[in-house]
Amino acid sequence: MTVGDNRTRIDAHGKVTGEADYPADLPAEGALHGKVVFSGQAHARMVAMDTSAALADPEVVAVFTAADVPVNEYGLTMFDQPVLVGLNATGIADVASDVSRWEADQIAFVVAESAEAAERGAAALEVEWEQLPAVADIDHALRDEVRVHPESGDSNAYYTYRIRKGDMEAGWAEADVIVEDTYVVPHQEHAYLQPEAGIGYIDSEGRITVKVAGQWTYEELGQILHALDLTEDKVRVVYTAIGGAFGGREDMSVQIVLALAAWKLSQQGETRPIHTVWSREESVVGHHKRHRGRIHAKWGATKDGRITAVESVGYLDAGAYNYTTNKVLGNMHLTVGGAYEIPNAHIDSHGVYTNTVPGGAFRGFGAPQGAFVAESQMNKLAEKLGIDPVELRLRNTLQEGSIGITQVELPAGVSMPEVIAGCRDRSEWGTRPAQVSDLKVFESLPSATDRTRTGRGFACSYKNVGFSFGFPERCDARVEMYGDDEIERVVLHHGGADVGQGAHTAFLQMLAEAAGVDIERVEGVFSDTGSSGDSGSASASRLSWMAGNSILGASEEAAKAWLDGDRPAVGEFRFVPPATETLDPDTGVGQPNFAYGYVAEAVDLAVDIDTGHISIGSVVCSTDVGRAINPTLIEGQVEGAVVQAHGYAISENLQVVDGHILNPRFSGYLIPGILDIPDEVDSHILEIPDPRGPFGVRGMAEMPFIPYAAAVVAALHDATGVWFNEFPLTPSRVLAGLQAAGFSAAG
Amino acid sequence: MMYTAPVTVDEACQLLASNSAAKVFAGATDLLPQAQAGRRLEDVLVDLKRIPRLMNLEVDDQGWTIGAAASAARLAEHSQLRSEYPGLVEAVALIGSDQIQNRASLGGNLCNASPAADSGPSMVVNEARAVIVSTAGFRTIPIADLVRGPGETSLEPGEFVAEFQLDRPAARRADAYLRFTPRTEMDIAVVGAAARVAVDDAGRCTDAAVVLGAVAPTTVRVGGIAEELVGSTFDEEALARCAALSSEACRPIDDKRGTKEFRRHIAGVLTTRVLRLAAERASEQR
């Protein structure tokens, strides 16, 4: 059995020894250096750009601007962003090329003999801007005095989902208690280790090639082809070691300009590769964030704890461009009512353009925002009703056969009740006090023990696995079996990206199992549009689920060919899951997803009531993975997700003022250090098979992130009696909240 | 840019006297990040770490001599220093991480003149002295006179700090240092507080002082602490009055790390806790 085995990751050796090539490490000998120039303008129209001083520098080779881009628009789900903001753009773009809508709109790509010369060239660009009023936040945007995208619709609130279910009046009439609040959720930065980087060159077959770190080779290929107006045989996208992604590489950064420069320079006979690496500051400023937003929610329930009605109006800040906002918003929309049976619902969710950093994909993809609201509402209902919060959840939970919030039956395999009960039992909920070992967060500032309060919190969630809302979901695999009498070697060609989660190791384990050979006999060729098909993105917790199914299919095909005597025996397979639907625009009716993952968390907390410092002790994360292909890798995902969620909930505080990020460095944007993270993360892995998953697999990598913030807030309430509707729970925010609730100053 | 590594104090003085564009450094843990952030490096950089006197760490009946370039890690590992000045050691052991402490020096921490420098409050509360040298010879100043404001010291061109001096502490006297940072390590003080306390046989306060960091352009010695505490046994009410004095003494700014109100409040909290800690230590010391 290789499925279920704790195989060491196939990339571990290279990463530990430093052999693995990340895009910043690619052999740069003899390479030219590219510098992406940001506009620095939250909202402004370019009046003039003079590149002559830059080009006069003997070491500057070229300066690419909007005028060089054949079709000056791109975007993952809408072509609403210029590749380069600037003048004299030709081509067919709908979006005006001359307006910077965000401080990191790219205005030029300077190519030079050295990184220093590229910097010099960038500094020598003379650009004149006409300032436009910047739309700084959601409230400002909703006034519609200034439009970020006048070409699209009639409001900055450009994308809306609705749910109209049941009879709200009846729902409120039935309710014995009502809980109503407004929640504010923050931005979050992905903070992956490898900042944006890559190399562009012409490969031996004459293809424009970009080697980068991304999440979906074919999508990037498609956007490059669109912007450069080229056909598929002319361009190739290859991934190196990726260095973390978390959704932050779903949208593009350096890919198009690298392809553009390699292409244009080769036409002039310049064939040296072009290398570019962003600094940390450029990375933080230059790629999208988890959406900030504001959501108002009103829930009603009967005395015996049945939810009768859910009303909610939410806004997510899309920033300057759509990126994946329309999809993230949809997910928030589906999760903002929680994983519960809700008879009556009235939910509106809006995406809003502003002149700030775009919101986009980030582990959880809208579900963390939705779950924070839903689970906080649930915990408040429990308090008001005097019912244990876990018990209240069990009375309302979605279960097999439940009709979901979009008025269709959930895909089979609903395990929310088992996951909630599993977490309750594993965490000894209700039978033991909070355990926070030694308040280690206070190491530099020991708390007086009489100034510490402890508490426990619980939250749960569900989230889709795979692409939603009618997207033509699919995944390709190719399996080749070599040998004579027996299968000696099996080679997998697959486009799925190993962003650091260990996907390729899991693929090979599934391949060995499917092909019935020893793990030593399988190998993979990955993430190269020159040799692998389209596997879709490493996102939406979909890769093990989708790739596993494609590998099963391709192995079966290859095995047939083997029996037919083919040597090598080749199997190609495109897996297509059950179709999903776009939701009805007025009622939200429809089947948005084909699979879900389920998770619950119990969190132990201590807070220093004089300083607002929070310390987290034990975290029990019960997560249904369907089938653990590699339990160690799953534990890694659970622990990593909890730590990342810990930063989101407590310390990561991106400061954006008038469209400008004020803390683009890790000395000011505080991701948790090793001494800040929970004492213990108990990865409680449940294996309740997903009936359609390969070997029963469910997607899991996002789930442990999702309920954490709500569980921490619940624990803080348990400790202090104070609810927090906004995070991160920085010491100053916690202290202000406690003081407002009448906690007295230091003694 | 030229890198130089003199091996005597004289040689270093000469280098500084003959190059107006020369700058000394020790661990470079402030210097290099500043250069990376765009500050121009001086034409001549004088590395002080090869000069034995600057790396010295010595104690005799007269007191302590700490070379200005000795690393924080060496100070933190010195068990006698730890028992005589636990608060100072606490402060240097908070600087950055293990890696940073292997390079960072007291001289650099103080002469970089950041209001948030962790060793500042401890050095001031313990009434340390700086021995300054140039081709004109040596002079000794109270540590409180070394830093003038953010990034600004009282050193004249051609001068650098050779070493620091501390008296041996009297019996039943001890110091302590606490700082507040949102992140446990690798973070910069929002407030730092050092206390020095002396007690009698009965545990009654005979002397006390508190110095704050990161709440004003330079360290702040809080007035009135001894008056509140002498004769007391550090009871709640007296400590609360000290906390109020500290909050009052702050001249903080609003910045990314904290608001004025938050800093004032935390200064009070730290004052209470750091005085208690120093008092406990003093009572345990004979």
Ligand SMILES: Cc1cc2nc3c(=O)[nH]c(=O)nc-3n(C[C@H](O)[C@H](O)[C@H](O)COP(=O)(O)OP(=O)(O)OC[C@H]3O[C@@H](n4cnc5c(N)ncnc54)[C@H](O)[C@@H]3O)c2cc1C
């Ligand atoms: C990751 C990181 C974390 C950090 N964390 C902290 C922290 O927690 N707390 C804290 O206080 N600091 C912190 N720092 C700042 C820094 O490490 C300390 O200030 C350190 O003590 C500086 O010592 P150094 O020897 O490296 O100084 P250098 O960088 O060598 O010098 C700093 C300045 O002092 C001058 N100088 C050095 N020696 C002398 C001398 N003998 N005479 C005259 N001038 C001199 C130099 O010219 C320069 O201007 C951190 C730095 C980094 C990079």
